[in-house]
Amino acid sequence: MRYSKVVGIGHHVPETVITNEYLSSIMDTNNDWIVERTGIHERRYIDPAKDTVANMAAKASRLALQRAGLTEKDIEFIVFATITPDYFFPGSGVLLQRELGLESIGALDIRNACSGFIYALSVADQFIKTGMYKTILVVGAEIQSTAIDMTTRGRNTAVIFADGAGAAILQPSEKPGILSTHLHSDGRFAEELYVRDPGSSRPREERQPEQILDTTHFKVFMNGSQVFKHAVVRFMEVINEALNANSLKKDDIDLLIPHQANLRISQFIQEKLGLSDDHVYNNIMRYGNTTAASIPIALSEAWAEGKIKENDLICLAAFGSGFTWASALIRW
Ligand code: UT7
Numbered sequence: 487m488r489y490s491k492v493v494g495i496g497h498h499v500p501e502t503v504i505t506n507e508y509l510s511s512i513m514d515t516n517n518d519w520i521v522e523r524t525g526i527h528e529r530r531y532i533d534p535a536k537d538t539v540a541n542m543a544a545k546a547s548r549l550a551l552q553r554a555g556l557t558e559k560d561i562e563f564i565v566f567a568t569i570t571p572d573y574f575f576p577g578s579g580v581l582l583q584r585e586l587g588l589e590s591i592g593a594l595d596i597r598n599a600c601s602g603f604i605y606a607l608s609v610a611d612q613f614i615k616t617g618m619y620k621t622i623l624v625v626g627a628e629i630q631s632t633a634i635d636m637t638t639r640g641r642n643t644a645v646i647f648a649d650g651a652g653a654a655i656l657q658p659s660e661k662p663g664i665l666s667t668h669l670h671s672d673g674r675f676a677e678e679l680y681v682r683d684p685g686s687s688r689p690r691e692e693r694q695p696e697q698i699l700d701t702t703h704f705k706v707f708m709n710g711s712q713v714f715k716h717a718v719v720r721f722m723e724v725i726n727e728a729l730n731a732n733s734l735k736k737d738d739i740d741l742l743i744p745h746q747a748n749l750r751i752s753q754f755i756q757e758k759l760g761l762s763d764d765h766v767y768n769n770i771m772r773y774g775n776t777t778a779a780s781i782p783i784a785l786s787e788a789w790a791e792g793k794i795k796e797n798d799l800i801c802l803a804a805f806g807s808g809f810t811w812a813s814a815l816i817r818w
Contacts, residue, residue, distance in 0.1 A: 488614070488615055488617065488658050488659075488660075489614075489615065489658070489659045489660070489661065489662045489663045489664065490610065490611045490614035490615060490622075490656045490657065490658060490659065490663050490664050491656065491657055491658070491659035491663030491664070492654050492655070492656060492663065492664075492785075492816060492818070493554040493556070493655050493656070493657045494550040494551060494552075494553040494554025494555075494556065494654065494655040495550050495553065495652070495653070495654045495655075495782065495785050495786045495789050496545075496546045496547065496548065496549025496550035496551075496552070496553060496652070496653050496786050497546045497549065497650065497651060497652040497653070497779075497782060497783040497786035497787065498542050498543075498545035498546040498549070498650070498651045498652075499530040499542075499649070499650040499651075499773060499776075499783065500530045500531060500532045500533065500537050500542065500649050500650070501530070501533070502530060502531050502532070502533055503528050503529075503530060504528060504529050504530065504531050504631075504648070505527070505528050506520045506521065506526070506527060506528065506645070509641075509644060509645055512636060512637075513636065513637055513638045513640075513641050513644060514638040514641065515638075515641045515644075515645055520645045523748075523750065524645060524646055524748050524749060524750070524770070525748065525749020525750065525752075525753075525768070525770055525771055526645065526646065526749070526770055526771060526774050526775075527771045527772065528771075528772060528774075529647075529648030529649075529772075529773055529774030530648055530649055530650060530773060530774075531631040531648065531649055532629050532631060532632070532649045534632065537629070537649070538572050538581070538629075539568055539570060539571060539572045539578045539581075539627045539628065539629050539651070540572055540578050540581035540582045540584075540585050540627075541585055542627050542629075542649070542650065542651035543566065543578065543582045543585075543625045543627040543651045543653065544582055544585040544586055545651065546625065546627065546651040546652050546653040546782070546786070547582065547586060547623055547625060547653040548586075549653070549786070550623070550653040550654060550655050550786075551655060553789075554655045554657075556621065556655060558586045558587060558588060559588075560621045561586070561588060561591060561621055561622070561623045561655075562591055562619040562620060562621050562622065563591055563592050563593075563594075563610070563613060563618075563619045563621075563622045563623070564579045564582055564583055564588075564591065564592070564593040564594065564622070564623045564625065565579070565594050565596060565606040565607075565609050565610050565622060565623070565624045565625070566578050566579035566582055566593060566594065566595050566596065566606070566625045566627070567595075567596040567597075567598065567602030567603045567605065567606040567624075567625065567626040567627075567778040568595065568596075568597070568602065568625075568626070568627050568628055568777075568778055569597050569598075569599045569602065569628065569681075569777060569778065569807070570628045570629045570630060570632075570633065570777070571595065574684060577593070577594075577595030578595060578627065579593030579594055579595045579625075580593045582623075582625065594609065596609065596778075598671075598778070598806075598808065598810045598812075599679075599777055599778065599806040599807035599808060599810060600745045600747060600775075600777050600778065600780070600804045600805060600806025600807065600810075601669070601745070601778075601804040601805065601806055601808070601810040601811055601812040602626055602777070602778030603624070603626035603652070603778050603779070603780075603781045603782055603802075603804070604667060604669070604781065604802055604803075604804050604812035604813065604814050605669055605810070605812055606624045606625070606626065606778075607624050607654070607656075607664065607667060607802075607814055608667035608669055608812070608814065610622040610624045610656045611656065611664045611667060614656055614657070614658050617658075620657060620658060621655060621656070621657050622655070622656045622657075623653060623654075623655060624653065624654045624655075624656060624782075625651065625652070625653045625654075625782070626651070626652050626653075626777075626778035626779040626780070626781065626782045626783075627650070627651035627652070627778065627779050628649060628650065628651075628776050628777040628778055628779050629649045630647035630648060630649060630706065630775075630776070630777060631647070631648060631649050633681055633704065633705055633706050634647055634705065634706055635702075635705040635706070640705060640706070642708060642710045643705075643706045643707075643708050645774075646747075646748065646774055646775045647706060647774060647775050647776075647777070648773060648774035648775065648776050649776060649779075650773055650776040650779040650780075650783050651779050651782075651783070652779050652780075652781065652782020652783040652784075652785065652786055653782060653786075654782055654785070661817075662817045663816060663817060663818075664814060664815075664816050665728075665731075665732050665815040665816065665817055666728060666731050666732060666814070666815055667728075667812065667813070667814045668724055668727050668728050668731070668812060668813045668814075669810075669812045670720070670724060670810065670811050670812065671808050671809065671810040671811075672808070672809045672810075673808065673809075675712070675716065675808070675809045676807075676808060676809075677707075678708070678709045678712050678713055678807075678809070679706075679707070679708045679709065679713050679806065679807040679808075679809075680706075680707060680807060681703070681704065681705065681706050681707070682703035682704075682707070683703040683704045684704070685703075713806075713809075714748065714750075714751065716805070716809055717747060717748075717751050717805040717806075717811075718751060718754050718755070720805045720809070720811040721744065721751065721755050721803050721804075721805050721811070722755060722758055722759075723811075724803055724805075724811050724812060724813040725742075725755070725759070725801060725803050725813055727813065728801065728803075728813040728814070728815045729801075729815070731815075732815055734799065734815070736759045736760060736761065737760075738799050739759070739761065739765060739799055739800075739801045740765065740794075740795075740798035740799045740800065741765060741766070741767055741788060741793060741794060741798060741799075741800050741801070742755070742756070742759070742761060742765060742766045742767070742800075742801045742803070743766075743767050743781055743784045743785055743788065743800065743801070743802050743803075744766070744768075744802075744803050744804070745775075745780050745781055745803065745804035745805065745806065746768065746769060746770035746773065746774075746775055746776070746780040746781075746783075746784060747770075747775050747780075747805065747806065748770070748775070749768060749770050749771070751805075752766060752768050752770070755803070764793075767784050767787075767788040767793060768784070769783065769784050769787055777806065780804075781802050781804060785800075785802070794818055795818065796818055797817065797818060798817075798818045799815065799816070799817060799818075800815070800816040800817075800818055801813065801814070801815055801816075802814040802815075802816070
């Protein structure tokens with residue numbers, strides 16, 4: 487049996503730090519509310535003059551390659567998770583391929599929002615297991631800041647969402663690495679967290695910029711409490727599904743890395759699973775919710791801080807727009 491293994495992990499976040507105080511100065515919100523309801527103290531926003539989804543992804547990828555002792559030329563395929571591609575089309579995978587100087591390798595984009603990185607990991611895992619590729623670059627990268635409504639009307643998204651990138655390199659392994667991945671969706675809730683436009687099914691006068699009167703639908707909309715209620719249920723379900731599939735118990739988890747949606751969601755899952763603080767990794771306090779980038783950024787930081795050791799059982803879990811939710815169990 488051939489398995490896949492994460493051999494390198496890296497991340498990159500933009501330089502500009504956006505504090506709760508800054509947000510409170512431009513909309514009706516305040517530090518106490520943000521910290522109490524989300525756990526976030528600050529987040530990073532890009533500088534549009536120099537940052538793109540693809541170049542942040544390239545920086546994260548180069549760090550992952552360096553840590554894996556590999557170079558760009560070793561990469562045979564790219565799986566790129568993002569819902570905020572640099573262009574409406576083509577996807578960011580090809581832009582990353584170009585940025586890394588790789589000439590003709592395949593690049594696939596995945597648009598599964600907060601679950602995107604786990605979906606991407608799962609796709610790469612299958613390609614490695616079948617023997618189709620030996621080295622795959624899996625990326626989660628997002629620029630949310632430019633689609634956020636930065637007025638009081640958009641405050642429930644403005645305080646949460648932010649920018650960043652993370653990357654992982656997968657290679658084959660004789661012994662398990664990725665034990666299993668579990669992917670789900672429920673499209674009945676698609677409009678509870680979405681950016682509607684530029685949707686292709688809009689009449690031409692609502693899609694073409696020179697005719698647009700109302701730009702509301704180009705900004706992120708989220709029904710926060712509805713998303714929250716579903717998140718806490720689905721996170722638990724999909725983590726238990728992964729444990730059951732591998733005949734493992736909650737106590738076997740060495741490190742849980744939940745998608746960094748809201749610290750209260752992470753703490754709820756931690757409590758339900760009865761895990762102590764050193765078995766759960768959170769960095770939402772510093773980076774906010776970076777959608778598909780949040781898990782690889784957290785994985786990269788946790789690894790760099792020495793919190794992930796060989797043979798540890800790592801559990802990744804995510805929930806978000808779609809709704810989609812997913813988990814992965816990894817023997818490091
Ligand atoms: O990434 C994956 C998907 N996303 C998530 O998982 C996010 C899930 N949802 C959440 O994290 C939370 O729902 C939020 C943090 C977005 C909102 O927190 P909440 O505790 O669910 O607040 P709420 O939406 O129920 O609103 C409570 C009150 C409202 O005021 P009234 O109607 O009670 O007077 C809101 O208008 O809080 C108000 N509010 C704010 N007040 C100050 C909402 N956002 C803010 C804000 N600052 N930023």
